[in-house]
Amino acid sequence: MRMSEAVELYTEHLARVRRLSPATVRAYRADLADLVAFADDPAVADLDVEDLREWLWSATQRGISRASLARRTASMRGFFGWLSAERMREDDPTLRLVTPKRGRTLPTVAAAAELDTVLEAQRVDADGTGDPVALRDAALLELLYGAALRVSEACGLDLGSLDRAAATVRVLGKGGKERVVPYGAPAARAVDAWLVRGRPALLTDPGITALFLGARGGRLGVRTAYEVVRRTLGPVIGADAVGPHALRHSAATHLLDGGADLRAVQEMLGHASLGTTQIYTHVSTERLTAAYRLAHPRA
Incomplete structure (x- = not known):
């Protein structure tokens, strides 16, 4: 069943x-219709907590009030609770959703320079100690x-x-859609270190094929994985509940800041709709406007 049908019921x-x-x-109905449009009307079972976080985050970027955000959250929780009770879904993703406290916004985008410093320090420390968990964490952060x-x-x-030769990863995304995305040299170094020195130390069953x-x-x-990101990026981004989605938001924004084509970013993120990817252009535009007002003599 599609989301739009379930919302009507x-x-x-x-x-x-x-x-x-x-x-x-x-x-x-209006709140849930906005969620359906944002997610491009997927099957009921395909929507997960990451989609819900991105939907709420996009609303904050459009300047939605805290009262409206609270109502959206209530609408969403009620809907997924009903889906679970009616056996239309096996799980309720809103149970894993942490609503921002009053006075907070949803996770923001990390500055590229700060993020580069933190990730590089994490990788260097892991290489130095050789601790398998530290090597795994460094590779996970770099790849995210x-x-x-x-x-x-x-x-x-x-x-x-x-x-590893092409520095690409084949990802199984939403709705079983597969995509191949590149990763950079720092991620390649961290992943190689994890595979050579870290993973063998943690592996207990040779039949396990999981990367991490x-x-x-x-x-x-x-x-x-959430705890790894929270512990590493929380001090940088300044949010207690920061999670892996903050890295994804940051990557998309930094790509657009660097001049990447919007459709290329859409393909990399695995978004079904270009409209979902366009959220990140709002962030880039706001950053440009802020920089202009600070630096231009006739701003």
Whole structure:
């Protein structure tokens, strides 16, 4: 079932079963219709917590008020709770969604220079100590940023996903869509160090094909990946709840800041709709405007 169909069933449930006021039902329908349009009307099972974070983050970039953001969050939680109760989904992704505290915004884009310094320090420290977990963390961070991956995509990578000679990675994205994206020299160095010196030390079963491993030798979990990013980038970005999506946001914004073509960025991110990628042009434009006002003599 597509999201748009499920939204119609849900709003009918709100009106007929829960007997909410027409104004409340209209507000829920408008919020969820915006989510459907943002995600390009995927199947109900395909939408995950990363999509929801990006949707809320895009709303903050458009200047939505905190009250409207809170209402959107409530609409979303109610909808996915209903989907779960009706057995239309096996999970409720909103249970893993941390709503920003009052006075905070959703994760911001890290400055390119600061991010470069942190990632390089992480890689150098890992190389120096040779600690397998540190080597894994450095490779994970570099690949999340270098290839602009979703955290679920990174954790789902296998050894065969990498083409080390071409410095590309084959990613299985939303809706089972496959794409091949490049990564840079720093990521290549970190990944090579992890494969040669880190992964063999953690591997307990030679049959495991996962690229990134947890401390016990199994495939790296999404929760662990979140903690790695939070611990490393939290002090830089200044957000307690920062996660891997901040690296993805940063990568997309930095690509556009550097002059990358919008459609090329769309392909790299695996967005079905160009409109989703255009969110990042708003960030770049705001940064340019701020720099202009500070530096231009006739601003």
